[in-house]
Amino acid sequence: MLKQATTTRFDAALLGSLKDSPLDEAIARAREKLLGLQHAEGYWVFELEADCTIPSEYILMMHYMDEIDAGLQAKIANFLRGRQSADGSYPLFQGGQGEISCTVKVYYALKLAGDSIDAPHMKRMREWILAQGGAARSNVFTRIMLAMFEQIPWRGVPFIPVEIMLLPKWFPFHLDKISYWSRTVMVPLLILCTYRVKARNPGKVDVRELFVTAPEKEKNYFSHVKTPLGKMVLALERTGRMLEPLIPSSMRKKATQRAHEWFTERLNGYDGLGAIFPAMVNAYEAMDYLGIPPDNEQRRVALESIKRLLVINEDSAYCQPCVSPIWDTGLVSLALQEVDRYEDDPALREQIRHGLRWLASKQLHDEPGDWQVKRPGLSGGGWAFQFGNSYYPDVDDSAVVAHALIQSGEQEFDENVDRAGAWIGGMQSGNGGYGAFDVDNTHYYLNYIPFADHGALLDPPTADVSGRCAMFLGKLAKQKPEFRPVLDRCIDYLRAEQEADGSWFGRWGTNYIYGVWSVLLAYETAGVSTDDPSTRRAVAWLKSKQRSDGGWGEGNESYHDDATRGDFHTSTAFQTGLALIALLAAGEAESPEVKAGVDYLIKHQQADGFWKDQCFTAPGFPKVFYLKYHGYDKFFPLWALARYRNDICSVA
Incomplete structure (x- = not known):
């Protein structure tokens, strides 16, 4: 249903002009390379x-x-x-x-x-x-x-x-x-x-040479x-x-x-x-x-x-600190669904369906979980981040996967979507936002105990996870109006979390660019107008951070120094992809900034169809522990290019 509703809006003349264009060729190369990495069981997983x-x-x-x-x-x-x-x-x-x-x-x-x-x-x-x-x-x-x-x-x-x-x-x-x-x-x-x-x-190897004062005499631990x-x-x-x-x-x-x-x-x-x-x-x-x-x-x-x-x-x-097959497969599915909106390719759709069926098979049911302490009686319906982690389903992953399932329009996933909606709705914190695993995990005083010198003892609600939940809930509420109050509370939370400059903090991805991507996608599916003042402030912030080469880039330094938010010494493919998706969600398909970003991605694509970012892409814990998702420079740029192709066809 979704495919028919979108492809019929595409302009036939423009479709012809795009065929074999640099944009079309870039998407084709990335698509084929990515499809070739799908495991026989249906999933994708990249090094972490x-x-x-x-x-x-x-x-x-x-x-x-x-x-x-x-x-x-x-x-x-x-x-x-x-x-x-x-x-x-x-x-x-x-x-x-x-x-x-x-x-x-x-x-x-x-x-x-x-x-x-x-x-x-x-x-x-x-x-x-x-x-x-x-x-x-x-x-x-x-x-x-x-x-x-x-x-x-x-x-x-x-x-x-x-x-x-x-x-x-x-x-x-x-x-x-x-x-x-x-x-x-x-x-x-x-x-x-x-x-x-x-x-x-x-x-009996020791490291006494690493101490200024003999360890047994040290008084300032x-x-x-x-x-x-x-x-x-x-x-x-x-x-x-x-x-x-x-x-x-x-x-x-x-x-x-x-x-x-x-x-x-x-x-x-x-x-x-x-x-x-x-x-x-x-x-x-x-x-x-x-x-x-x-x-x-x-x-x-x-x-x-x-x-x-x-x-x-x-x-x-x-x-690796862990593995990320659910997260990777969910995001790859969203990227490929965007590709398929234009291509309407049965073979591509079957590979996407193969991945979605694997994801559906990994949905947790009523296994015991620590989250039930805060939500007694709430039935399972989420997904883990890893291959298996039944005690600790991940709200973020669950929202991404459920969004891909509902977006497929396949009736075989209706039950999965219903159970995911009930579970995600039940995991909402009191302020309307979502943490990654826990509900109302906000005992902030615990971050000041000596054991917690890393400052990462808690899992409070964050804008980026809440954005992904609202992205899914926006789709679900159109089918099931009873979820509208849950969605509205989440949108109110996101509005309150917007920074004065128009950005949002990215707890689980670097950083404010990631946060804006998360929220503007949520706004789009939730029906927030592209003319909404909150959206326009976010768009203005993103445009102000575009680099002279047309790309975007932000380093993990922005977790340590607020003055560096949205800035980096170089553009990156994955953050350029995130920025483009965010701008496109805000109705900016015809803006010069989007065109420049698309040109950047086409120019920097490698011969194998992928892009290559050397930087680390996300925090495990801001200021303490950082990660490099090896898939981010593979599927986010593809998602952005495919979304741009779809949007310019729709606008024409």
Whole structure:
């Protein structure tokens, strides 16, 4: 139905003039290349690269457990050496400033792998670390690793006893008050920290040379705690540490058992605890401490789930933080649906349908999930981000997938769409917005406790996720008017979140360009007029950020320095695609800015049909952890070009 409703508006003469044009040829090359990457089961999945912390932690895990694969270690070490900055440091994203915690972990990993401390790259790294104040200035997670490897005393890390598992829900800190990723990482970590577990470290490798003050004499491990609330919590924590000997052994045993049962229930098979690397490693190491033998089936599967995150090439290897097949397949489907609006190609439509059927098969039903704590009785209907993560469906992914399903016009997906709508509607927070996994996860004071020095303990509503939800709800409300109030509340939230300059913050993608893309697509499907003042401010902001080459680009620096929002040292294909889609959604098909952006993409397309962005494309956690989605420079430019072709045909 959707296809007929749109293609009949296309101008026949213009269709003929576009045939074999540079635009048409660019779309054809990208389309064919992308279709060739579809897996036999129907999905697409691209590499998901993080900074060098994750591959370093893989080497550290092997030495912690004394399960060292020398060949794999050598390949990961090659990868790490090739990512070092000129000053010796390691950044959180390509081209960024050096970050001490990441650099400390890389140094330790390479030393464990056998690199001499006198090697030039190690010397540069060490000098840089010492110039920043030494390894004692590392973040909490790095200091916990150093404590487990007996490099610093346990007083150098926050006191996080396993008895946290027994706290009542009304207590200021409770697992239900923090995000899904924090819960899955923290619960097995409580066991490791409570029992001060020691790494096997068969080579007894140390890194004392990374400390300005001897670690046992260091008194300023918590110098980063500066707020009154943080200092108060730190004082309470130190009191708790002193009182620890008074904790009854029966209480400790009960709390340990509860933590063990909690993460065991959520081990998630070959997809792993939370389907994220840090949680999976913590669980694997906790299982070892708890005496679960290597030949135990759950422990064996837990290790295999970690190994499946590896990307192994001929001379190098790295470990992904997780995998993104649902997200990738949903976005690819939207891009190809845009292509098919013009081409009306049965073969293309069948490949799209194949992907959508795979997505439909991955919809979660009524498996238990932590989100049900906030929404008891709400039936499942969402999708995970990864191949499997039944406890933690992702609201963002669910909205993208449901949008692709409803946009297909295929009746076979009606039930999937209905269940997704009910679930997404039920996951709305009180302010009208949406978080990625949780509802009303807004206990902001918890970001000030010493353990949360990364500032990413929570999952509050954000404009970009809310935009994707409104994008889907806008389609659904046209068929089911009962969803209109949910949509209206979400649109009101988005209006309130707009920045003074007209942009929106992008929590899960870099950054304000991503935020504007998210919201303007939502406005379009929700029926917000292209003349609406909010839309016009966003359009003006986007146009003001276009670069002289016709493209757009924004770096992750905008998460650290607000003055750099929308700016980067170069244009990128994926952000040019995002900006174009946003402008087209706002009715700007005939603007010179859109034409210049399209020309940029055509000019910078590679011979293989794709584009090549070197930069990292998204945050895992702003200011702390960044990602490179290897698919973004493949499907976002195609989506933009196809949308432009469709819009100029419709306007003619």
